[in-house]
Amino acid sequence: MQEFEQALHLSATAVVQKLDQLLPVPQDAESRLHEAMRYAVLGGGKRLRPFLVLNSAALFAVNTDCALRVAAAIECIHCYSLVHDDLPCMDDDDMRRGRPSTHKQFDEATAVLAGDALLTLAFDILSRPETHEDPHVRCELVAMFAEAAGARGMVGGQMIDLLAENQNLPVGAIARMQQMKTGALISLACDAGAALGRASPPHRQALHAYAFDLGLAFQIADDLLDSQGDASQIGKTPGKDQAAGKSTFVASMGPDRARTQAQFLSDQAVKHLDLFDKKADLLRQAASYIVNRQA
Amino acid sequence: MQEFEQALHLSATAVVQKLDQLLPVPQDAESRLHEAMRYAVLGGGKRLRPFLVLNSAALFAVNTDCALRVAAAIECIHCYSLVHDDLPCMDDDDMRRGRPSTHKQFDEATAVLAGDALLTLAFDILSRPETHEDPHVRCELVAMFAEAAGARGMVGGQMIDLLAENQNLPVGAIARMQQMKTGALISLACDAGAALGRASPPHRQALHAYAFDLGLAFQIADDLLDSQGDASQIGKTPGKDQAAGKSTFVASMGPDRARTQAQFLSDQAVKHLDLFDKKADLLRQAASYIVNRQA
Numbered sequence: 061m062q063e064f065e066q067a068l069h070l071s072a073t074a075v076v077q078k079l080d081q082l083l084p085v086p087q088d089a090e091s092r093l094h095e096a097m098r099y100a101v102l103g104g105g106k107r108l109r110p111f112l113v114l115n116s117a118a119l120f121a122v123n124t125d126c127a128l129r130v131a132a133a134i135e136c137i138h139c140y141s142l143v144h145d146d147l148p149c150m151d152d153d154d155m156r157r158g159r160p161s162t163h164k165q166f167d168e169a170t171a172v173l174a175g176d177a178l179l180t181l182a183f184d185i186l187s188r189p190e191t192h193e194d195p196h197v198r199c200e201l202v203a204m205f206a207e208a209a210g211a212r213g214m215v216g217g218q219m220i221d222l223l224a225e226n227q228n229l230p231v232g233a234i235a236r237m238q239q240m241k242t243g244a245l246i247s248l249a250c251d252a253g254a255a256l257g258r259a260s261p262p263h264r265q266a267l268h269a270y271a272f273d274l275g276l277a278f279q280i281a282d283d284l285l286d287s288q289g290d291a292s293q294i295g296k297t298p299g300k301d302q303a304a305g306k307s308t309f310v311a312s313m314g315p316d317r318a319r320t321q322a323q324f325l326s327d328q329a330v331k332h333l334d335l336f337d338k339k340a341d342l343l344r345q346a347a348s349y350i351v352n353r354q355a
Numbered sequence: 356m357q358e359f360e361q362a363l364h365l366s367a368t369a370v371v372q373k374l375d376q377l378l379p380v381p382q383d384a385e386s387r388l389h390e391a392m393r394y395a396v397l398g399g400g401k402r403l404r405p406f407l408v409l410n411s412a413a414l415f416a417v418n419t420d421c422a423l424r425v426a427a428a429i430e431c432i433h434c435y436s437l438v439h440d441d442l443p444c445m446d447d448d449d450m451r452r453g454r455p456s457t458h459k460q461f462d463e464a465t466a467v468l469a470g471d472a473l474l475t476l477a478f479d480i481l482s483r484p485e486t487h488e489d490p491h492v493r494c495e496l497v498a499m500f501a502e503a504a505g506a507r508g509m510v511g512g513q514m515i516d517l518l519a520e521n522q523n524l525p526v527g528a529i530a531r532m533q534q535m536k537t538g539a540l541i542s543l544a545c546d547a548g549a550a551l552g553r554a555s556p557p558h559r560q561a562l563h564a565y566a567f568d569l570g571l572a573f574q575i576a577d578d579l580l581d582s583q584g585d586a587s588q589i590g591k592t593p594g595k596d597q598a599a600g601k602s603t604f605v606a607s608m609g610p611d612r613a614r615t616q617a618q619f620l621s622d623q624a625v626k627h628l629d630l631f632d633k634k635a636d637l638l639r640q641a642a643s644y645i646v647n648r649q650a
Contacts, residue, residue: 144467169445202482211385
């Protein structure tokens with residue numbers, strides 16, 4: 061686990077460096093926007109999605125700088141979604157990663173705009189020749205990102221999540237919501253690595269199946285942390301989902317069954333990687349890290 | 356002028372039909388999101404930016420369906436920006452195109468998400484092979500859209516606009532802000548038509564120069580309408596810019612000079628089209644329509 065955490069840390073450092081290069085330098089009359097974009101993206105986080113991009117791409121010997129650009133793009137999408145999700149009209153969260161959330165540090169209007177600009181920046185990054193020499197691959201990446209982040213993916217999941225407050229959703233509906241809200245971007249990370257590497261269909265399918273199970277396991281672990289975690293460790297307000305009457309896996313199946321289910325999904329995720337050699341070991345370790353993490 | 360208005364109307368009808376096809380059909384637990392997206396996009400409007408895409412593309416004999424897809428994508432971007440701009444934390448506008456704005460018809464959270472999903476949908480549309488057979492062109496379109504809509508374009512302009520409330524900006528700073536906030540998308544419309552048609556550099560430059568002047572003329576005309584227009588005609592609350600202490604061309608130079616300047620820019624825009632034959636006549640007419648419109 062220590063080896064894995066070191067690898068995760070190294071990958072996060074490389075991604076932050078790439079993000080720093082790609083984010084606009086604060087200047088001119090609109091510098092407040094650039095500052096808010098940097099605040100929202102450069103303020104820590106495990107950088108799990110970028111890690112999955114980099115380690116999926118590494119299976120196919122993708123050029124590291126290309127993979128880092130795609131990793132940065134997915135983090136822009138993830139961070140934009142957090143900025144908008146934290147807004148008072150949405151989840152109304154004042155803390156994020158142990159710091160004031162973007163609308164508390166700046167203001168609501170700036171947070172809305174910074175989120176919009178980060179989403180747009182992700183597509184900017186993907187479209188440029190530096191991301192991949194083949195424009196077919198770049199178009200495929202743009203399409204994959206748009207599908208995973210849009211109305212049938214992440215944003216659709218956020219809509220269901222908001223509508224589900226104070227409702228008892230059946231576990232199947234919770235799984236669909238979480239698959240859209242969180243799972244779509246985790247699957248995207250692995251799919252994007254495979255697309256960058258022009259992987260064969262069996263390799264693509266294996267990685268996609270891995271990411272699907274990993275995404276659900278991740279969400280269940282997240283629900284467990286929210287219900288039992290500690291604010292100083294998780295960097296946001298714990299118990300919020302419960303207070304908001306949200307439909308979560310833990311609320312639906314209880315903490316013990318949820319923990320068993322997360323472990324089952326994690327083991328199943330690892331099995332999907334059987335057709336890869338030891339180059340996939342960090343991805344295998346990611347599956348157990350995700351269900352055992354304390355933050 | 357009547358011939359022009361008929362052409363504008365015909366183009367709007369075709370674009371609305373294409374948008375209707377491309378927008379998600381309301382279904383599943385997230386249908387409220389799809390409904391809000393459709394409400395925000397299908398509720399009327401002159402569809403000026405799509406008109407400019409279609410008529411720029413027509414100069415280079417671009418396939419109509421391809422041009423319609425790009426026209427639909429630019430309208431998704433424009434409409435998302437209106438939805439977010441109308442939010443209480445931004446311009447706080449209850450009316451848009453004579454109807455309740457999206458957050459009044461639905462709620463703020465749904466409006467934030469619908470805007471996010473529309474922005475994402477625009478890139479989805481651009482990335483697909485149906486938009487252009489050549490992936491180089493599609494990547495170029497994605498890059499152009501991201502640049503025009505992002506932190507250095509439209510969103511940057513919105514940030515400056517918000518910061519400029521109750522400040523007296525010099526006219527040069529107002530021109531830069533408006534060029535980013537409104538002009539960038541109007542230029543994009545013409546640039547995208549030229550990109551679809553793989554136009555030669557002189558043709559691209561001419562169209563870009565036309566759109567640049569047109570964009571400023573459009574904004575000055577918009578300021579004049581806001582300061583002197585009638586709510587039932589312009590479909591939104593008039594006098595709002597003034598009440599909010601916004602820096603506008605009209606506030607800075609007075610209505611008479613503003614009107615003269617808009618006419619000058621419109622004439623100059625038309626001159627940039629000299630290297631095109633009568634196929635550019637509708638674009639020429641658009642320039643005078645824009646400064647003479649009453650709504």
